[in-house]
Amino acid sequence: GQQLNQSPQSMFIQEGEDVSMNCTSSSIFNTWLWYKQDPGEGPVLLIALYKAGELTSNGRLTAQFGITRKDSFLNISASIPSDVGIYFCAGQRINTDKLIFGTGTRLQVFP
């Protein structure tokens, strides 16, 4: 099945560090979403982006909808232990709820 290119695949960082991850696609999307998933749980929506160039924050999280509509970025500032998990990007096209997910970024935070 189709998946978006998400990088890095995994990150091991120290508490307090900033984190950046990105997602790219060969085709355009109308909506970009970022989710966090803990083991055995469903993904939790972190940020939704609806316009090309849009920059949106949610606490320590900041995400951007790329100008080309083919990419998106997520930054986490001053990481804390509860940031541990798998982060997924997802693209969505107009008039559908179908999400195409990225391959995921596994984040580990060490004290």
Place this chain on the structure above:
Amino acid sequence: KAGVTQTPRYLIKTRGQQVTLSCSPISGHRSVSWYQQTPGQGLQFLFEYFSETQRNKGNFPGRFSGRQFSNSRSEMNVSTLELGDSALYLCASSLAAGLGAFFGQGTRLTVV
């Protein structure tokens, strides 16, 4: 406001059996989508329902089917289970197309 509720949380089935999974969307959400998550394939779209109509279908065999009821609750069915159907099945609901989706906790299906 209650979130998306999926039942059951865990299931163990034998090859060849069939299974039905249930999803109750967030109150007021009329769109429900289903996804399969496996370590090898990641999160893959199964189907999408809006107002009891299937609006979109992913690339899965006909053994996978779903439906939506007038109260927006949805069920998915997998017939003739195979070992490869073992996965976390996730349901998501949304208020309107293109506004993002909210997921339930999932149903962990194990086929033995």
